[in-house]
Amino acid sequence: MEQGHTIDQLNIGDNAKKIRTFTDEDVQDFARLSGDRNPLHLDEEFASQTSFKHRIVHGHLVSSMFSDILGGILPGLGTIYLKQNMTYIKPVYLGDTITAQVTIIEKNLEKNRVICETNSYNQKGELVVVGQAVVLPPLRKEH
Numbered sequence: 036m037e038q039g040h041t042i043d044q045l046n047i048g049d050n051a052k053k054i055r056t057f058t059d060e061d062v063q064d065f066a067r068l069s070g071d072r073n074p075l076h077l078d079e080e081f082a083s084q085t086s087f088k089h090r091i092v093h094g095h096l097v098s099s100m101f102s103d104i105l106g107g108i109l110p111g112l113g114t115i116y117l118k119q120n121m122t123y124i125k126p127v128y129l130g131d132t133i134t135a136q137v138t139i140i141e142k143n144l145e146k147n148r149v150i151c152e153t154n155s156y157n158q159k160g161e162l163v164v165v166g167q168a169v170v171l172p173p174l175r176k177e178h
Contacts, residue, residue, distance in 0.1 A: 039111020041175045042147050050138040051109035053100050057092045059129055065096040092127040098164055100135035101153045105170055109137055110149065113173030121153065121166030132158040137168070147171055 066072050074081035082090040106114050134156045141150035155164040
């Protein structure tokens with residue numbers, strides 16, 4: 036397995052993205068694993084009586100795409116997730132295709148920390164999640 040990018044290999048503006056379409060199976064699996072059985076996510080009849088009118092995907096399921104990017108692509112394997120703040124701007128519905136993007140906006144060489152903008156967009160290009168993450172990229176391997 037290849038190590039992720041160290042801080043000296045990263046630049047302000049570097050970015051990576053992932054695209055995913057959320058399904059009923061995804062929502063059911065997340066509800067089972069997280070214990071969040073809110074009927075807004077699981078019961079169409081209940082959801083139809085809310086302002087959303089249809090079931091919505093768990094916000095944390097949508098934002099978990101950032102973890103996939105940070106730990107798998109940028110900075111990549113060996114990255115430690117320290118902090119995440121986010122705001123859910125619009126609901127994500129079953130069948131929506133979400134593009135999650137991570138962009139490096141700041142580096143702290145002394146503390147080996149990277150601050151990333153974490154945004155997600157739906158298939159219409161509308162912002163659905165906005166936030167920032169702080170991560171520790173992997174340290175350089177000594178030979």
